Structure formats: C-alpha cells, structure tokens
Amino acid sequence: GAVVSQHPSRVICKSGTSVKIECRSLDFQATTMFWYRQFPKQSLMLMATSNEGSKATYEQGVEKDKFLINHASLTLSTLTVTSAHPEDSSFYICSARVQRGDYEQYFGPGTRLTVT
Amino acid sequence: KQEVTQIPAALSVPEGENLVLNCSFTDSAIYNLQWFRQDPGKGLTSLLLIQSSQREQTSGRLNASLDKSSGRSTLYIAASQPGDSATYLCAVTNSNYQLIWGAGTKLIIKP
Numbered sequence: 001g002a003v004v005s006q007h008p009s010r011v012i013c014k015s016g017t018s019v020k021i022e023c024r025s026l027d028f029q030a031t032t033m034f035w036y037r038q039f040p041k042q043s044l045m046l047m048a049t050s051n052e053g054s055k056a057t058y059e060q061g062v063e064k065d066k067f068l069i070n071h072a073s074l075t076l077s078t079l080t081v082t083s084a085h086p087e088d089s090s091f092y093i094c095s096a097r098v099q100r101g102d103y104e105q106y107f108g109p110g111t112r113l114t115v116t
Numbered sequence: 117k118q119e120v121t122q123i124p125a126a127l128s129v130p131e132g133e134n135l136v137l138n139c140s141f142t143d144s145a146i147y148n149l150q151w152f153r154q155d156p157g158k159g160l161t162s163l164l165l166i167q168s169s170q171r172e173q174t175s176g177r178l179n180a181s182l183d184k185s186s187g188r189s190t191l192y193i194a195a196s197q198p199g200d201s202a203t204y205l206c207a208v209t210n211s212n213y214q215l216i217w218g219a220g221t222k223l224i225i226k227p
Contacts, residue, residue, distance in 0.1 A: 034215070043205060043217045093159060095215075103147050103209050109159035 003027055004096050006108035013084055014116055021079045021111045023094030029074035030096030034105065035067075038091040050077045084115040118143040118210045122218035130226050131198055137191040137221045139206030144184050147209040151180050151191050154203045154220070163204075164191070196225045 003026040013019050023033055031052050036044040048069050050056040056069035066088075068080040077096075081088055091112055095105040119142045129135050139149070151163045164173045164180040166189070172181045179192040193200060206218040 032213075043219045044207075044215075045217075046214060049214065091157075097213070103213050104150070104162075104165055105209075105215060107152075107160040107162070112157070 002098065002104075002106045004030075004094065004106045004108040006092075006094055006111050008111060009109060010112045010114075012114045012116060015085055016083055018080055018082045019084055019113060021081075021092055021094075021113075023077045023079070023096070023108050025075045025096040025106070028096070028098055030077075030098065031074060032097045033071055033077040034095045034097070035069060035077075035079050036093045036095070038093060038110075044093060047079075081113065084113070086115045089113055089115045118146075118208065118216045120206060120208055120216050120218040122204075122206055122221050124221060125219065126222040126224075128224040128226060129196060131196060133196050134192065134194050135196055135223075137193070137204050137206075137223070139189040139191070139218055141187045141189075141208050141216070143210065144187055145211050146184065147211075147213065149180075149182055149189050149206065149208045150215070151178075151189075152205040152207065154205060156203075160205070193223075198225045198227050201225045 005024045007022045033050045035047045038044050047062045048056045048058045050069050050071040052071050058064045071077040093110045095107045097105045121140045123138045148167050150165045152160045166173045166182040177194040182189045203220045203222045205220045207215040
C-alpha cells in the first residue's frame, strides 16, 4: 500500500515552454502533498506544500508564478513549470502524506526535467 | 531552524563489513526520523521510520537508532553487500510536519 506515482518519468522540453508533472497517490487519499527538487549530488529541497482544495505554500526563494501547483483532488497534485529555462533542469520528486499519527511521507519515483 | 547533518559524506568499505552511518539534528522537537536510500538517477526508497517515542527500528540487515535528546541517529548495516551501494539520506519531520533533509552519505561497497 501507499504507492505514489509520477508522470512523466522523464521529459525534455525547449526553453520557453511549459511542462506539467503529475503526482498521484494510487491507493490512499492524501490531503497533503509535497514537491521537492534535487540538483545533481545534492539533497532534496522542499519547494512547496500542497493541501487539497487550497493554495500551495511555497518555500522561501521559490517563485510561485513559475512553479504552479494544483491539488484539485485527494489523489492528484500537479506541478507546472512555466516558461522553462535550462536552469530549471532538475529532478523533481513529489510525496504524499497520510493523515495518521506517524506523519509518514510516501515518495514518487521522480521526474527528470531537461530544458534545452 | 532545524538542521540535519550526515557524516561521513562518502564511505567506501569492502564487502562483508558492518558499517554505521551517522545523522544528527539540531532541534529535538521532531515527530519522527526516516532513513532513505537513493540509487543514482532514481527516486527514494524508504528504509526505516522511527517515531519520536521509539529508540530503534530493524529491517533485515538494517538497524536504525534514535537518541532524540542528543539529536542523533545511526543506521547500522550488517554484512554489507555490493547491492547496498547507494546514497543514504536521513530526514526528520519537524513541528510543521515538513521533512528536513541531510545531505546524504554516498556508500560504496567494494566486491
């Protein structure tokens, strides 16, 4: 149980275009989802916290107009990278939290974004 | 502000050895601590989760301990195998229910 999927797993896009990444909790409902990015050989950096039905909370330094997050249902959150630039190339990982006492997060397999 | 530190940053040991990875955190107000494994270019695999009220968790050849008062956790790997080679990440859930991550330890097990 507690499986999280991401789609696509890899995407290559041209500079200036927008890319949407989906994060789904397959066998549970997630009222809270998180989006992280990871640069090569670095740890994960939390970008934003997404609660179902409300606006996402962005971490300091993360541009909310560039990284649009929508959490329209209890099983789906999307991250849209708008007007992508090569510096947005990174590994994006989502997680979903089960609302129970241990607050464990379950992670998706990640999406490799390359902007050319 | 919670900070998580992992030492060493990299470790290379011969196959068969037992080893310990270290994780420390500055604020003891945590809900839990998790150890993850990440293979190159891949996502995360959750290894062990220790609740703040627990002292240790075991799964197969892995044993994780937690000393919340001193802000330390260790991940013990017994009888290491080449397949254990990966980056091991430690993360704590803070009072805002967010995961705060260490930078990881890159482990290489030499055949």
